Amino acid sequence: MEAFLLNFMGNKKIYDFIIVGQGIAGTVFASSLLNLNKSFVVIDSIKPREMSPSRIALGVYNPLVLKWITKVWNADHQLESLFSFCNFFENHFQTKIHFKQNIYRLLESSLDINNWNAKQSSIKLSRYLSRSLNDLNFTEKKFGQVLNSGWVDVKLMLDVFLGYIQERQIFLNKKIDYKRIIFKDDLIYYDNIICRNIVFCEGCSVYHNPFFKKAKVVPTKGEAIKIHCPNLNLRSVLHTGVLIIPLKDDIYHVGSTYDPNDTSILPTKKAIDKLTNKLSVIKKFPHKIINHLAAHRPSTEDRKPILGPSVNNKNIFIFNGLGSRGILLAPYLSEQLINHIYSNKVIESEISYKRFEL
Ligand SMILES: Cc1cc2nc3c(=O)[nH]c(=O)nc-3n(C[C@H](O)[C@H](O)[C@H](O)COP(=O)(O)OP(=O)(O)OC[C@H]3O[C@@H](n4cnc5c(N)ncnc54)[C@H](O)[C@@H]3O)c2cc1C
Known part of the structure; x- marks a missing residue:
């Protein structure tokens, strides 16, 4: 020292x-x-x-609360600060950590689609919701893109x-x-x-x-898994109730759970069930869980x-x-x-x- x-x-x-x-x-x-x-x-x-x-x-940043399709507190300023931080970090350490990959939000029903379109037309939100909906080749369901979202490694x-x-x-x-x-x-x-x-x-x-x-601070347990899914060939970040991020070599990071009542540090089967249930649109592709981790987030009331x-x-x-x-x-x-x-x-x-x- x-x-x-x-x-x-x-x-x-x-x-x-x-x-x-x-x-x-x-x-x-x-x-x-x-x-x-x-x-x-x-x-x-x-x-x-x-x-x-x-x-x-998972390192995902998202300026929207997807459940209600509302903007998070001070989203514009937060994004600006995040982008300038990532630029500094990547230049200083010559390491890529920032992936500007918009989240594709699954729109399960026609009600979801109508809601998305209605929110998209609001001036406050149009910067964050794609005007057109997207199709992905492995499902008939529609997806809306959350603009200015992505993830940091x-x-x-x-x-x-x-x-x-x-x-x-x-x-x-x-x-x-x-x-x-x-x-x-x-x-x-x-x-x-x-x-x-x-x-x-x-x-x-x-x-x-x-x-x-x-x-x-209210410790809130969160669990995430990594899966190996060789035939999916997904290039975008999906939100299907859980987030699915394509990493490399057919590996996907999937998360997360929220449980303020579980104080144990161990990963649980309950969390695996919860996460895999929400993989609905990719379920037909054979996949294997290769990693499962848990930790407590420092939440506040x-x-x-x-x-x-x-x-x-x-x-x-x-x-x-x-x-x-x-x-x-x-x-x-x-x-x-x-x-x-x-x-x-x-x-x-x-x-x-x-x-x-x-
Ligand atoms: C499964 C899961 C998925 C998540 N996904 C996302 C996501 O996609 N996007 C996102 O933005 N957030 C995500 N989060 C939330 C995110 O992880 C938290 O916001 C973040 O980790 C909080 O960071 P922190 O530095 O405040 O705390 P911590 O990560 O808890 O870091 C605290 C550090 O302090 C050290 N420490 C504590 N006490 C002492 C001491 N007395 N002396 C020395 N060192 C000490 C600890 O060792 C630790 O390294 C996720 C969380 C979980 C659990």
Whole structure:
């Protein structure tokens, strides 16, 4: 850990940030700092067998809530931030992580088709719903395309970023011990690291964090499978009640389930049944499940993320509550947090940690 010790003047280096957690939140935030030439150290206890939700996420971004065909909160801004984040990441690391593949939404009945057409004609939504419907060669059903949707290879993004911080010795593979964080003269000391700010991106483990005791995160179990389906030859992302993403070599990522009542970490047969039932349109193609993973998403009751400083210390921050749509939210939230820290901009009240302290 040489890099933590001395700078060329013989003084200890003062990092701008410690980031706790290298999931989507921590990685996107750290990458945004990299883009701004800010210095940081990342701490995470990564165990190969324990899966975080970020490591098993399908990485799909979708500006619509498909059940109601409505726009998600701040969709336009979120997409803009996501696209600029992906451009930066891909250029900086010379790795393709972003796949602009519109989701094809199955329209099961004539009612679904009428609803799609009606929503398409609304000015607010026309940017996101295709005007014409699509046919796919293996089914008679119609599909509408969600424009400006796609997916990010989150696992690759996390692995590439982990390699980068390991190589530069700005990564500690440890669980943070909150008791050892010392605050003195506007600086923060943690073992042999000195920094100006800490951002906690711990997902469901925020439950143990003494600085954000009031943050209410509801762990919601999610499961996803990978299937091998040699004859399907699907090139588009489908939504048939579950998402089906074509990877390579006839492998498809299929997900996900939502279960706030199951606290166990093990994958379940119940989830396999749920997921495979919703594969209706591709059911006739023989397929084999080759991978099945489960993890708990950090959801919130009001379905909004949690962002901002602690009430007692303006240099420690929470970046959490990305229960779903984490990849779409994280770049937008990173911008908000950076604008708050460096330009004193107020964090939007509906996502601010302050709402838990009222
Ligand atoms: C099956 C499934 C499919 C999903 N599909 C999608 C999708 O298609 N699109 C989408 O946008 N979202 C999807 N999600 C949701 C997405 O995964 C979450 O939004 C996202 O993972 C939340 O990221 P996070 O960084 O906040 O938390 P996490 O991924 O939980 O990361 C937290 C990190 O903090 C570390 N940590 C915790 N406590 C400590 C500590 N004390 N010290 C050190 N390190 C610590 C953990 O080890 C972990 O690496 C899916 C989730 C699941 C489960």
